[in-house]
Amino acid sequence: MKLVTIEWKNNGIRIIDQTKLPAKLVFLQIKSLKQLWQAIKLLKVRGAPALGAAGALGVYLGVKDLKPRNAEEFKILFEKACRYIGSSRPTARNLFWGIERMRKVFLDNKAKEARKIKQALFAETKLIVSLDMASCRSIGLHGSRLIKNNDTILTICNTGILATIDYGTAAGVIYRSHEDGKRIKVYACETRPLLQGARLTTWELKRKGIDVTLICDNMAATLMKQGKISKVIAGADRIAANGDAANKIGTYNLAVLSRYHNIPFYIAAPASTFDLSIPCGRHIPIEQRAGSEVTDLFFKHPVAAKGVKVFNPAFDVTDSGLITAIITDKGVIRPPYKKNIRRKIGR
Ligand code: MRU
Numbered sequence: 001m002k003l004v005t006i007e008w009k010n011n012g013i014r015i016i017d018q019t020k021l022p023a024k025l026v027f028l029q030i031k032s033l034k035q036l037w038q039a040i041k042l043l044k045v046r047g048a049p050a051l052g053a054a055g056a057l058g059v060y061l062g063v064k065d066l067k068p069r070n071a072e073e074f075k076i077l078f079e080k081a082c083r084y085i086g087s088s089r090p091t092a093r094n095l096f097w098g099i100e101r102m103r104k105v106f107l108d109n110k111a112k113e114a115r116k117i118k119q120a121l122f123a124e125t126k127l128i129v130s131l132d133m134a135s136c137r138s139i140g141l142h143g144s145r146l147i148k149n150n151d152t153i154l155t156i157c158n159t160g161i162l163a164t165i166d167y168g169t170a171a172g173v174i175y176r177s178h179e180d181g182k183r184i185k186v187y188a189c190e191t192r193p194l195l196q197g198a199r200l201t202t203w204e205l206k207r208k209g210i211d212v213t214l215i216c217d218n219m220a221a222t223l224m225k226q227g228k229i230s231k232v233i234a235g236a237d238r239i240a241a242n243g244d245a246a247n248k249i250g251t252y253n254l255a256v257l258s259r260y261h262n263i264p265f266y267i268a269a270p271a272s273t274f275d276l277s278i279p280c281g282r283h284i285p286i287e288q289r290a291g292s293e294v295t296d297l298f299f300k301h302p303v304a305a306k307g308v309k310v311f312n313p314a315f316d317v318t319d320s321g322l323i324t325a326i327i328t329d330k331g332v333i334r335p336p337y338k339k340n341i342r343r344k345i346g347r
Contacts, residue, residue, distance in 0.1 A: 003161050003204070005050050006057065008125060013057045015045040018162055022203040033062040033081060040088040040095075043194060047163020048237045049132050052094030052272055056128045058085040059102040060121050066114070074114055078106055090285040091246055091315050093238040097272040098128055129165055135270040135329035136167035143173030143233070143268055143327040149182050151230045154220060156189040157248035158200035159235035159268065170233040170268040171201065173327060178210055186212045187223060191248060193293040193312065217250050224261040232258050233327075234318075236269040243320030243337030244281025245269070249313055255322035267318070268327040274345045281317035289314050 006015045013030040019042060020026040028044060030036045036058045039045050045054050062081030068074035082099050089095060105124045109117045147153070153174060157163075160171030168175060177184050186205060191197035198214055205212040215223065223229050232254050236245040245251075245267045258265035278284065291310030297303045304310075326333040330344045 002166065004166050005047075005162050006045055006053050006165065007129065008057060008060075008122075013054070013061055015039060015054075016162065017044045018046060018200060019044050021162075022199050030061070033058055033084060036061065037085060037088045040085075046196070047158060048092035048094040048235065048273055049136070049164040049169065049270060050162070051089065051092045052098035053125075053129055053132055053165060055085055055095040055098030056102050056125045059099060060118075060125050063121065064118055068114055071110060071114075074117070075106075075110065078103075089287055091237045091287045092273075093275045094270075094272045101128060131272075132165045132270070133167065135272070136164050136169060136172045137176075138329035139169050139268050139270060139327055140167065140172035140176030142329075142332050143170075143266070144176040144180055144182070146264075146266065146325070146327070146332070147173065147177040147182055147184060147231070150184070151177075151182070152185040152187065152228055154187045154189070154223065154229045154232045154254065155201065156197060156217075156234050156251055156254060157191045158196040158204075160201060160204045162200050162204060163235065169270065169327075170235045170266075171205070173233055173266075173268055174205070174210060175208060178208065184211070186210055187220075187229065188212055188214050189217045189220060189250060189254070190214060191250065192217055193297075195298060196248065217253075220254055221257050224257055224263060229261075229263055231264050231266065233266045233268055236267050236273050236326075237315055238284050239267070239269060239274045239326065239341075240278045240280045240284060240320075241274075241276045241338060241341060242280045243323060243326060243333075243335070243341060244284070244317050245320070245323060245326070246281060246284040246286065246315045246317045249316045252316040252318045252322075255318040259322050264324040265318075265322060266325055266327055267323050270329045271345050274328075274341065276341070276345065281319065284315075284317055286316070287314040288312060 017028040160168035188197045188201040295304040
Protein backbone atom coordinates (compact mmCIF):
# COMPACT_ATOMS: atom_id res chain seq x y z
CA MET A 1 0.00 0.00 0.00
CA LYS A 2 1.34 3.44 -0.93
CA LEU A 3 1.50 5.71 2.11
CA VAL A 4 0.29 9.30 1.89
CA THR A 5 0.95 11.25 5.09
CA ILE A 6 -1.54 14.05 4.54
CA GLU A 7 -4.15 14.63 1.84
CA TRP A 8 -7.51 16.19 1.12
CA LYS A 9 -10.12 13.42 1.31
CA ASN A 10 -13.84 13.12 2.09
CA ASN A 11 -14.25 16.87 2.35
CA GLY A 12 -11.61 17.13 5.06
CA ILE A 13 -7.95 16.43 5.76
CA ARG A 14 -6.85 12.83 6.17
CA ILE A 15 -3.59 12.22 8.03
CA ILE A 16 -1.71 9.22 9.29
CA ASP A 17 -1.83 9.52 13.09
CA GLN A 18 1.89 9.24 13.75
CA THR A 19 1.49 8.93 17.51
CA LYS A 20 0.05 5.44 16.91
CA LEU A 21 3.07 4.19 14.94
CA PRO A 22 4.71 1.74 14.83
CA ALA A 23 2.06 -0.31 16.68
CA LYS A 24 -0.83 0.62 14.38
CA LEU A 25 -1.28 2.36 11.04
CA VAL A 26 -4.28 4.57 11.78
CA PHE A 27 -5.74 7.28 9.56
CA LEU A 28 -7.41 10.27 11.15
CA GLN A 29 -10.07 12.34 9.42
CA ILE A 30 -9.73 15.99 10.38
CA LYS A 31 -12.90 18.04 10.09
CA SER A 32 -12.05 21.31 11.83
CA LEU A 33 -9.20 23.76 12.10
CA LYS A 34 -9.06 23.26 15.86
CA GLN A 35 -8.68 19.51 15.40
CA LEU A 36 -5.82 20.13 12.95
CA TRP A 37 -4.14 22.58 15.35
CA GLN A 38 -4.20 19.92 18.07
CA ALA A 39 -2.95 17.22 15.68
CA ILE A 40 0.03 19.42 14.76
CA LYS A 41 0.74 20.32 18.40
CA LEU A 42 0.67 16.65 19.45
CA LEU A 43 2.79 15.58 16.45
CA LYS A 44 0.07 13.41 14.96
CA VAL A 45 1.22 15.11 11.78
CA ARG A 46 4.77 16.43 11.85
CA GLY A 47 7.95 17.03 9.86
CA ALA A 48 8.61 20.36 8.18
CA PRO A 49 7.38 19.64 4.62
CA ALA A 50 4.24 17.84 5.87
CA LEU A 51 3.54 20.90 8.02
CA GLY A 52 3.75 23.08 4.91
CA ALA A 53 0.92 21.06 3.37
CA ALA A 54 -0.94 20.99 6.70
CA GLY A 55 -0.79 24.79 6.94
CA ALA A 56 -2.23 25.27 3.45
CA LEU A 57 -4.88 22.56 3.77
CA GLY A 58 -5.76 23.92 7.20
CA VAL A 59 -6.35 27.41 5.87
CA TYR A 60 -8.67 25.99 3.20
CA LEU A 61 -10.47 23.82 5.76
CA GLY A 62 -10.93 26.89 7.95
CA VAL A 63 -12.65 28.95 5.26
CA LYS A 64 -14.34 26.48 2.93
CA ASP A 65 -17.74 26.57 4.66
CA LEU A 66 -17.74 30.28 5.55
CA LYS A 67 -20.57 32.41 4.22
CA PRO A 68 -19.13 35.90 4.62
CA ARG A 69 -21.49 38.85 4.21
CA ASN A 70 -18.90 40.85 2.31
CA ALA A 71 -15.29 40.87 1.12
CA GLU A 72 -14.07 42.65 4.26
CA GLU A 73 -15.56 40.04 6.55
CA PHE A 74 -14.10 37.22 4.42
CA LYS A 75 -10.64 38.79 4.66
CA ILE A 76 -10.86 39.09 8.45
CA LEU A 77 -11.97 35.47 8.86
CA PHE A 78 -9.34 34.25 6.41
CA GLU A 79 -6.58 36.05 8.33
CA LYS A 80 -7.90 34.59 11.58
CA ALA A 81 -7.58 31.06 10.15
CA CYS A 82 -4.03 31.80 8.90
CA ARG A 83 -2.88 33.16 12.25
CA TYR A 84 -4.52 30.35 14.21
CA ILE A 85 -2.90 27.49 12.29
CA GLY A 86 0.41 29.39 12.28
CA SER A 87 0.34 29.43 16.09
CA SER A 88 0.49 25.62 16.34
CA ARG A 89 4.30 25.21 16.10
CA PRO A 90 6.95 27.92 15.64
CA THR A 91 10.09 26.39 14.12
CA ALA A 92 9.33 24.78 10.76
CA ARG A 93 9.55 27.45 8.08
CA ASN A 94 7.43 25.29 5.77
CA LEU A 95 4.30 25.78 7.88
CA PHE A 96 4.50 29.54 7.30
CA TRP A 97 5.52 29.05 3.68
CA GLY A 98 2.29 27.08 3.09
CA ILE A 99 0.19 29.72 4.85
CA GLU A 100 1.90 32.57 2.99
CA ARG A 101 1.22 30.93 -0.37
CA MET A 102 -2.47 30.72 0.56
CA ARG A 103 -2.43 34.36 1.67
CA LYS A 104 -0.99 35.41 -1.68
CA VAL A 105 -3.69 33.48 -3.57
CA PHE A 106 -6.36 35.12 -1.41
CA LEU A 107 -5.00 38.60 -2.12
CA ASP A 108 -4.54 37.94 -5.85
CA ASN A 109 -8.21 36.91 -6.06
CA LYS A 110 -9.73 39.26 -3.51
CA ALA A 111 -11.88 41.11 -6.06
CA LYS A 112 -13.72 37.88 -6.94
CA GLU A 113 -16.78 36.39 -5.27
CA ALA A 114 -16.12 34.15 -2.24
CA ARG A 115 -16.89 30.94 -4.14
CA LYS A 116 -14.19 31.72 -6.71
CA ILE A 117 -11.66 32.64 -4.03
CA LYS A 118 -12.32 29.31 -2.31
CA GLN A 119 -11.78 27.50 -5.62
CA ALA A 120 -8.45 29.26 -6.10
CA LEU A 121 -7.40 28.40 -2.54
CA PHE A 122 -8.26 24.75 -3.07
CA ALA A 123 -6.26 24.69 -6.32
CA GLU A 124 -3.29 26.11 -4.40
CA THR A 125 -3.45 23.28 -1.84
CA LYS A 126 -3.25 20.78 -4.72
CA LEU A 127 -0.24 22.61 -6.13
CA ILE A 128 1.53 22.67 -2.75
CA VAL A 129 1.02 18.93 -2.34
CA SER A 130 2.35 18.16 -5.81
CA LEU A 131 5.28 20.58 -5.30
CA ASP A 132 6.28 18.65 -2.20
CA MET A 133 6.13 15.34 -4.03
CA ALA A 134 8.30 16.70 -6.85
CA SER A 135 10.78 18.52 -4.61
CA CYS A 136 11.43 15.43 -2.48
CA ARG A 137 12.19 13.40 -5.59
CA SER A 138 14.53 16.09 -6.79
CA ILE A 139 16.32 16.15 -3.39
CA GLY A 140 16.59 12.36 -3.66
CA LEU A 141 18.13 12.59 -7.11
CA HIS A 142 20.68 15.31 -6.24
CA GLY A 143 21.55 13.71 -2.91
CA SER A 144 21.95 10.19 -4.27
CA ARG A 145 24.83 11.42 -6.44
CA LEU A 146 26.79 11.93 -3.21
CA ILE A 147 26.15 8.37 -2.03
CA LYS A 148 28.54 5.57 -2.92
CA ASN A 149 28.03 1.83 -2.98
CA ASN A 150 28.56 0.37 0.54
CA ASP A 151 28.07 3.72 2.29
CA THR A 152 26.73 3.60 5.84
CA ILE A 153 24.53 6.59 6.59
CA LEU A 154 23.63 7.91 10.02
CA THR A 155 20.41 9.89 10.34
CA ILE A 156 18.23 11.42 13.04
CA CYS A 157 14.51 11.99 13.61
CA ASN A 158 12.18 11.14 10.74
CA THR A 159 12.71 12.78 7.37
CA GLY A 160 10.89 10.29 5.18
CA ILE A 161 7.41 9.61 3.87
CA LEU A 162 5.94 10.52 7.26
CA ALA A 163 7.62 13.93 7.34
CA THR A 164 6.53 14.86 3.82
CA ILE A 165 3.66 13.86 1.55
CA ASP A 166 5.00 10.56 0.29
CA TYR A 167 8.81 10.34 -0.07
CA GLY A 168 11.15 12.30 2.17
CA THR A 169 14.15 14.64 2.22
CA ALA A 170 17.19 13.08 3.96
CA ALA A 171 15.37 9.73 3.76
CA GLY A 172 14.55 10.58 0.15
CA VAL A 173 18.30 10.50 -0.56
CA ILE A 174 18.40 7.06 1.05
CA TYR A 175 15.36 5.85 -0.92
CA ARG A 176 16.71 7.07 -4.23
CA SER A 177 20.13 5.50 -3.60
CA HIS A 178 18.40 2.21 -2.75
CA GLU A 179 16.19 2.44 -5.87
CA ASP A 180 19.35 3.02 -7.94
CA GLY A 181 20.67 -0.31 -6.67
CA LYS A 182 23.36 1.03 -4.34
CA ARG A 183 24.14 -1.18 -1.39
CA ILE A 184 23.74 1.08 1.65
CA LYS A 185 23.25 0.66 5.37
CA VAL A 186 21.47 3.10 7.65
CA TYR A 187 21.83 3.77 11.36
CA ALA A 188 18.82 5.60 12.82
CA CYS A 189 19.16 7.58 16.06
CA GLU A 190 16.16 6.86 18.27
CA THR A 191 15.62 10.64 18.74
CA ARG A 192 14.62 11.23 22.35
CA PRO A 193 12.27 12.32 23.72
CA LEU A 194 9.52 11.49 21.22
CA LEU A 195 11.39 8.73 19.40
CA GLN A 196 10.66 9.75 15.82
CA GLY A 197 13.75 7.77 14.75
CA ALA A 198 12.82 4.60 16.61
CA ARG A 199 9.09 4.70 15.98
CA LEU A 200 8.85 6.21 12.51
CA THR A 201 12.15 5.99 10.62
CA THR A 202 12.86 2.34 11.36
CA TRP A 203 9.23 1.52 10.51
CA GLU A 204 9.21 3.17 7.12
CA LEU A 205 12.76 2.20 6.12
CA LYS A 206 12.07 -1.46 6.95
CA ARG A 207 8.87 -1.29 4.89
CA LYS A 208 11.00 -0.18 1.94
CA GLY A 209 13.51 -2.99 2.45
CA ILE A 210 16.37 -0.74 3.63
CA ASP A 211 19.02 -2.24 5.90
CA VAL A 212 18.43 -0.13 9.03
CA THR A 213 19.86 -0.45 12.55
CA LEU A 214 18.47 1.48 15.49
CA ILE A 215 20.79 3.15 18.02
CA CYS A 216 20.23 5.22 21.14
CA ASP A 217 21.21 8.84 20.56
CA ASN A 218 24.27 8.55 22.81
CA MET A 219 25.79 5.76 20.69
CA ALA A 220 26.60 7.87 17.62
CA ALA A 221 30.11 8.87 18.79
CA THR A 222 31.13 5.27 19.38
CA LEU A 223 29.92 4.20 15.93
CA MET A 224 31.91 7.03 14.35
CA LYS A 225 35.03 6.18 16.34
CA GLN A 226 34.74 2.59 15.15
CA GLY A 227 34.74 3.84 11.54
CA LYS A 228 31.23 2.54 10.93
CA ILE A 229 29.70 5.76 9.54
CA SER A 230 30.64 7.15 6.14
CA LYS A 231 28.05 9.96 5.92
CA VAL A 232 25.54 11.76 8.14
CA ILE A 233 22.37 13.15 6.54
CA ALA A 234 19.72 15.08 8.48
CA GLY A 235 16.69 17.14 7.52
CA ALA A 236 15.93 20.73 8.52
CA ASP A 237 13.03 22.76 9.86
CA ARG A 238 14.43 26.16 8.97
CA ILE A 239 17.62 27.27 7.26
CA ALA A 240 18.85 30.84 7.67
CA ALA A 241 20.41 32.95 4.90
CA ASN A 242 23.92 31.98 6.04
CA GLY A 243 23.17 28.23 6.02
CA ASP A 244 22.70 27.72 9.78
CA ALA A 245 20.11 24.93 9.99
CA ALA A 246 17.57 24.16 12.72
CA ASN A 247 16.58 20.54 12.98
CA LYS A 248 15.53 18.03 15.62
CA ILE A 249 17.43 18.41 18.91
CA GLY A 250 20.57 16.28 18.69
CA THR A 251 21.40 17.18 15.09
CA TYR A 252 24.01 19.70 16.24
CA ASN A 253 25.65 16.96 18.36
CA LEU A 254 25.97 14.82 15.22
CA ALA A 255 27.47 17.72 13.25
CA VAL A 256 30.11 18.38 15.92
CA LEU A 257 30.92 14.67 16.13
CA SER A 258 31.14 14.42 12.34
CA ARG A 259 33.66 17.25 12.20
CA TYR A 260 35.80 15.59 14.88
CA HIS A 261 35.72 12.24 13.06
CA ASN A 262 36.12 13.78 9.60
CA ILE A 263 32.77 12.47 8.31
CA PRO A 264 30.75 14.47 5.73
CA PHE A 265 27.67 16.01 7.33
CA TYR A 266 24.77 16.87 4.99
CA ILE A 267 21.48 18.68 5.50
CA ALA A 268 18.67 17.82 3.04
CA ALA A 269 15.73 20.21 2.65
CA PRO A 270 13.50 21.79 0.01
CA ALA A 271 13.62 25.49 -0.92
CA SER A 272 10.49 26.00 1.21
CA THR A 273 12.56 25.36 4.37
CA PHE A 274 14.87 28.33 3.71
CA ASP A 275 14.16 31.58 5.51
CA LEU A 276 16.20 34.25 3.79
CA SER A 277 14.64 36.95 5.95
CA ILE A 278 16.86 35.91 8.85
CA PRO A 279 20.63 36.33 8.64
CA CYS A 280 21.66 33.44 10.90
CA GLY A 281 20.47 30.65 13.17
CA ARG A 282 20.22 32.83 16.29
CA HIS A 283 16.98 34.24 14.86
CA ILE A 284 15.28 30.88 14.42
CA PRO A 285 12.44 30.43 16.94
CA ILE A 286 13.06 27.21 18.83
CA GLU A 287 9.99 25.43 20.14
CA GLN A 288 10.04 24.52 23.83
CA ARG A 289 7.86 21.54 24.62
CA ALA A 290 6.28 20.07 27.73
CA GLY A 291 8.63 18.53 30.30
CA SER A 292 6.36 15.47 30.50
CA GLU A 293 7.70 14.39 27.10
CA VAL A 294 11.06 13.82 28.83
CA THR A 295 9.91 12.57 32.22
CA ASP A 296 7.24 10.17 30.97
CA LEU A 297 8.53 7.92 28.22
CA PHE A 298 6.27 8.60 25.30
CA PHE A 299 3.65 9.93 27.77
CA LYS A 300 3.17 6.50 29.35
CA HIS A 301 5.88 5.33 31.76
CA PRO A 302 7.57 7.64 34.28
CA VAL A 303 11.36 7.56 33.79
CA ALA A 304 12.39 10.50 35.98
CA ALA A 305 11.97 11.74 39.53
CA LYS A 306 8.50 13.21 39.98
CA GLY A 307 8.55 17.00 39.65
CA VAL A 308 12.14 17.24 38.33
CA LYS A 309 12.95 20.36 36.30
CA VAL A 310 13.17 19.64 32.56
CA PHE A 311 14.83 21.40 29.62
CA ASN A 312 13.06 20.29 26.45
CA PRO A 313 13.82 22.28 23.31
CA ALA A 314 12.48 20.40 20.28
CA PHE A 315 15.20 21.67 17.92
CA ASP A 316 18.79 22.85 17.83
CA VAL A 317 20.75 24.88 15.31
CA THR A 318 23.76 23.52 13.46
CA ASP A 319 26.27 26.20 12.47
CA SER A 320 26.72 26.33 8.73
CA GLY A 321 30.48 25.91 9.22
CA LEU A 322 29.81 22.31 10.27
CA ILE A 323 27.69 21.48 7.21
CA THR A 324 29.54 19.88 4.28
CA ALA A 325 26.71 20.67 1.84
CA ILE A 326 22.96 21.33 1.78
CA ILE A 327 21.05 19.02 -0.56
CA THR A 328 18.03 20.83 -1.98
CA ASP A 329 15.48 20.33 -4.73
CA LYS A 330 17.39 22.98 -6.71
CA GLY A 331 20.70 21.15 -6.42
CA VAL A 332 23.50 20.72 -3.91
CA ILE A 333 24.63 23.93 -2.21
CA ARG A 334 28.20 24.16 -0.90
CA PRO A 335 30.03 26.91 0.99
CA PRO A 336 30.24 29.86 0.88
CA TYR A 337 26.58 29.48 1.85
CA LYS A 338 25.52 33.10 2.01
CA LYS A 339 26.38 33.65 -1.63
CA ASN A 340 25.41 30.22 -2.93
CA ILE A 341 22.07 30.02 -1.08
CA ARG A 342 21.05 33.40 -2.56
CA ARG A 343 22.10 32.19 -5.98
CA LYS A 344 20.19 28.86 -5.83
CA ILE A 345 17.20 29.65 -3.63
CA GLY A 346 17.18 33.46 -3.96
CA ARG A 347 13.84 35.14 -3.43
O1 MRU B 1 9.29 17.58 15.91
P1 MRU B 1 9.24 16.98 14.53
O2 MRU B 1 9.05 15.52 14.52
O3 MRU B 1 8.24 17.71 13.64
O4 MRU B 1 10.69 17.28 13.94
C1 MRU B 1 10.94 16.95 12.62
C2 MRU B 1 12.35 17.12 12.23
O5 MRU B 1 13.17 17.60 13.00
C3 MRU B 1 12.73 16.76 10.83
O6 MRU B 1 14.06 16.35 10.77
C4 MRU B 1 12.54 17.98 9.93
O7 MRU B 1 11.24 18.50 10.05
C5 MRU B 1 12.80 17.66 8.51
S1 MRU B 1 11.59 16.56 7.88
C6 MRU B 1 11.87 16.25 6.28
